[in-house]
Amino acid sequence: MSSEQVFKFTEYLDLVSGESRTYKIVKAEMGAYEFAIGGDIRRGLKKVTGVRLHYVKAPGEPGPAYVDIGQQTLVAQILPFIDQWVRASAVIKITAFGAGTQKRFTVEQV
Numbered sequence: 001m002s003s004e005q006v007f008k009f010t011e012y013l014d015l016v017s018g019e020s021r022t023y024k025i026v027k028a029e030m031g032a033y034e035f036a037i038g039g040d041i042r043r044g045l046k047k048v049t050g051v052r053l054h055y056v057k058a059p060g061e062p063g064p065a066y067v068d069i070g071q072q073t074l075v076a077q078i079l080p081f082i083d084q085w086v087r088a089s090a091v092i093k094i095t096a097f098g099a100g101t102q103k104r105f106t107v108e109q110v
Contacts, residue, residue: 013067013074015096017103022093022110023067025085027054033070051075051082056089074105085109 015021029052050070057065069075074094085092095106 011064011066011068013069013071013094015094015105017097017099018095020093020095021067022091023053023055024089024091025053025055025082026089028052028082028086029054033068048072049075051078053082071103071105073103074107077105077107081107081109 013021031050031052032047033050048070049072050068052066052068054066069078078092084090091110093108093110097104097106
């Protein structure tokens, strides 16, 4: 995985409960980003570690070929496996459950 850098998350993974996304991973970057706590800039900025996963896009799929992941529970789940997935060009499936601060994820290699 690339060394940590600071970048602006532009393609933030935002899944609703029960929604899944599948990606064929080809590269991963570790980074940091800042966001307003609770959407209110007056409450300050929080800096968190994030992962940018580059994937193989489907033909005609719009947008860049990467997804930014900043949800800390999800980052913690995928970090131990990222290097392995990149080496193998693995296909992974991410599914969200719950909402808000109670949202959790499952990650499986398919």
